[in-house]
Amino acid sequence: KSKEATAVRQKYQETLAQKEQTEAVMQSMAEGLVVVNQKGEVVFLNPAAERLLGVEKQAKLGKPLNDGLRDEQLLSLVKSPSGAGPAKEVEMNSQQTESKRVLRSSNAVVEDENGKTIGMVSVLTDVTKQRELDRMKSDFVSGVTHELRTPLVAMKHSLDVMMDPSAGSLSETQRNFLSITTRNLDTDADRVREVAK
Numbered sequence: 632k633s634k635e636a637t638a639v640r641q642k643y644q645e646t647l648a649q650k651e652q653t654e655a656v657m658q659s660m661a662e663g664l665v666v667v668n669q670k671g672e673v674v675f676l677n678p679a680a681e682r683l684l685g686v687e688k689q690a691k692l693g694k695p696l697n698d699g700l701r702d703e704q705l706l707s708l709v710k711s712p713s714g715a716g717p718a719k720e721v722e723m724n725s726q727q728t729e730s731k732r733v734l735r736s737s738n739a740v741v742e743d744e745n746g747k748t749i750g751m752v753s754v755l756t757d758v759t760k761q762r763e764l765d766r767m768k769s770d771f772v773s774g775v776t777h778e779l780r781t782p783l784v785a786m787k788h789s790l791d792v793m794m795d796p797s798a799g800s801l802s803e804t805q806r807n808f809l810s811i812t813t814r815n816l817d818t819d820a821d822r823v824r825e826v827a828k
Contacts, residue, residue: 663734663755666741669748671695683734683755684723720758733759779823787816 657664663680667673673691681688684696691698723732735758741750790813792798794806801809 663753665696665753665755666750667696667753668750674750680755683732683757721755731759732757733762776823780820783816783820783823787813787820790816 657675658677660677660679663683664675664677665673665680665684666675672693673696674693676686676688676691678688718735718737721734721736723734735756737754737756739752740748741752743749790809794801794809794813
């Protein structure tokens with residue numbers, strides 16, 4: 632019995648050490664980590680998730696995640712980016728600032744050894760700055776393509792007028808140069824249209 636008790640104690644100590652190591656890793660993650668049970672009640676919330684959601688762990692444990700959230704914290708929009716699978720982007724309102732915080736939530740179902748669902752794990756990443764950079768890049772590209780399109784169209788019309796027989800006669804060399812320029816302008820206009828997409 633003594634050997635069995637020692638083995639059980641040793642196994643318990645090993646399991647306890649692994650549990651503490653796992654908890655230390657989850658607590659120190661830069662991403663928010665939320666674990667809920669099959670009823671949707673929060674069973675774990677790391678400090679990053681507390682910060683991102685603006686909630687306190689002790690107030691959320693054992694309760695549904697969205698219970699007690701203030702109006703400015705309510706999730707206002709959930710959308711799945713194309714091809715992202717289980718990942719969703721969550722937009723959060725805040726009355727303290729004019730901007731909205733955008734979080735990417737990657738979710739995974741937790742199953743027991745029998746395949747029964749016992750909860751869900753969500754990893755939250757703040758992608759607000761990335762979305763703002765994407766918007767700025769899109770605005771910049773739109774502005775540049777608009778600014779390029781206008782002079783290209785004007786040059787194309789000028790070349791068409793010059794090549795029109797009613798504008799006067801052109802030598803063969805002049806006509807060749809103007810044809811090459813028109814072709815190059817068409818190619819550049821196509822590139823600008825592609826970039827605008």
